[in-house]
Amino acid sequence: MRQVDLRSDTVTHPTPEMRQAMFEADIGDDVYGEDPSVNRLEAMAAERLGKEAAVFVASGTMGNLVSVLAHAGRGDEIILGDKAHIFRSEAGGVSALGGVAFQTIPNDERGMMDPDDVADAIKPANVHFTRTAVVAVENTHNGAGGTVLSPEDVKLIADVAHAADVPVHMDGARVFNAAVALEAPVSELVRDVDSVTFCLSKGLACPVGSVISGSEEYIAQARKWRKIVGGSMRQAGIIAAAGVVALDTMVDRMADDHANARKLANGLAEIDGITIDPESLHTNLVFFEIAHPDRSAFARKLNERGVLGGGPQKRWRYVTHYGITEEDIDYTLDVFTSTFKETVS
Numbered sequence: 598m599r600q601v602d603l604r605s606d607t608v609t610h611p612t613p614e615m616r617q618a619m620f621e622a623d624i625g626d627d628v629y630g631e632d633p634s635v636n637r638l639e640a641m642a643a644e645r646l647g648k649e650a651a652v653f654v655a656s657g658t659m660g661n662l663v664s665v666l667a668h669a670g671r672g673d674e675i676i677l678g679d680k681a682h683i684f685r686s687e688a689g690g691v692s693a694l695g696g697v698a699f700q701t702i703p704n705d706e707r708g709m710m711d712p713d714d715v716a717d718a719i720k721p722a723n724v725h726f727t728r729t730a731v732v733a734v735e736n737t738h739n740g741a742g743g744t745v746l747s748p749e750d751v752k753l754i755a756d757v758a759h760a761a762d763v764p765v766h767m768d769g770a771r772v773f774n775a776a777v778a779l780e781a782p783v784s785e786l787v788r789d790v791d792s793v794t795f796c797l798s799k800g801l802a803c804p805v806g807s808v809i810s811g812s813e814e815y816i817a818q819a820r821k822w823r824k825i826v827g828g829s830m831r832q833a834g835i836i837a838a839a840g841v842v843a844l845d846t847m848v849d850r851m852a853d854d855h856a857n858a859r860k861l862a863n864g865l866a867e868i869d870g871i872t873i874d875p876e877s878l879h880t881n882l883v884f885f886e887i888a889h890p891d892r893s894a895f896a897r898k899l900n901e902r903g904v905l906g907g908g909p910q911k912r913w914r915y916v917t918h919y920g921i922t923e924e925d926i927d928y929t930l931d932v933f934t935s936t937f938k939e940t941v942s
């Protein structure tokens with residue numbers, strides 16, 4: 598039976614070329630700075646992002662944690678959107694480990710914050726206040742539906758932060774999806790931020806890893822924080838080698854994932870009982886609401902028929918990626934439509 602795993606782009610497996618590169622990777626002790634494959638990946642990532650330096654980390658969560666800790670200390674605050682992944686889905690790490698307070702601003706339906714709200718939230722130096730140490734944006738915005746912020750959007754936020762001498766971090770877990778959607782170089786999307794993390798392990802299909810990028814001085818700080826949280830790895834070139842291949846071969850093809858997401862969304866929109874806002878679909882995350890008397894049972898039936906994803910909640914997320922073909926979308930729509938008919942009387 599066909600299996601279509603729409604749960605996340607994190608389920609992607611490495612390409613044959615990545616496996617070959619991993620098998621043959623030149624390696625060394627990265628804590629000594631001697632792993633050629635890690636060094637190559639870091640140099641390549643910095644170059645793509647138009648930044649001075651980069652550091653390889655184990656995950657997107659570690660990337661954001663280390664990035665924020667390199668900006669903010671105990672009793673400082675981070676200003677970010679109320680649907681931000683750093684706020685909602687990273688177990689409060691920056692607060693748990695760094696003593697950093699969260700100040701949230703409403704995210705609109707595109708994942709944007711109102712720059713005036715950000716300006717108002719930034720604290721002046723005063724004994725009563727936390728020190729605003731960093732403002733964070735997210736691109737693409739996961740909680741808002743994989744939506745894209747333009748370079749101009751990012752600049753609006755960065756300008757108010759920088760006017761107050763506050764640096765800006767971008768949680769760019771899927772920033773390459775944003776770049777592909779905008780048909781712009783990724784460096785343009787991160788031009789106005791001081792630090793950025795992106796995931797190799799999502800749409801770029803690597804087994805493990807994320808990268809933080811910024812100035813030389815900032816990345817030196819980030820390396821120290823990576824060490825503190827136990828994230829310095831030794832012969833990490835084995836996994837970094839896949840990242841080098843990903844940056845060379847896996848970025849442009851994400852346009853296929855976006856086209857498949859569009860096809861999936863259009864098909865789902867035809868089904869009575871499914872509510873989907875075509876405006877909200879920018880990249881590879883397809884969010885929709887489902888009116889069904891027993892969503893858990895419906896999801897179980899879909900799973901039995903090889904379509905993975907969904908659950909008891911009203912809002913479902915399907916994610917397209919390297920492991921999903923156009924035929925898989927046809928199959929998903931067939932299974933979805935017939936199972937929906939069968940189970941709603």
Ligand SMILES: *Cc1c(COP(=O)(O)O)cnc(C)c1O
Nearest residue numbers: 656657658659682739768770796
């Ligand atoms: C997935 C994701 C992360 C975290 O990445 P992990 O590698 O799963 O830790 C961070 N931010 C956003 C927006 C994400 O989608």
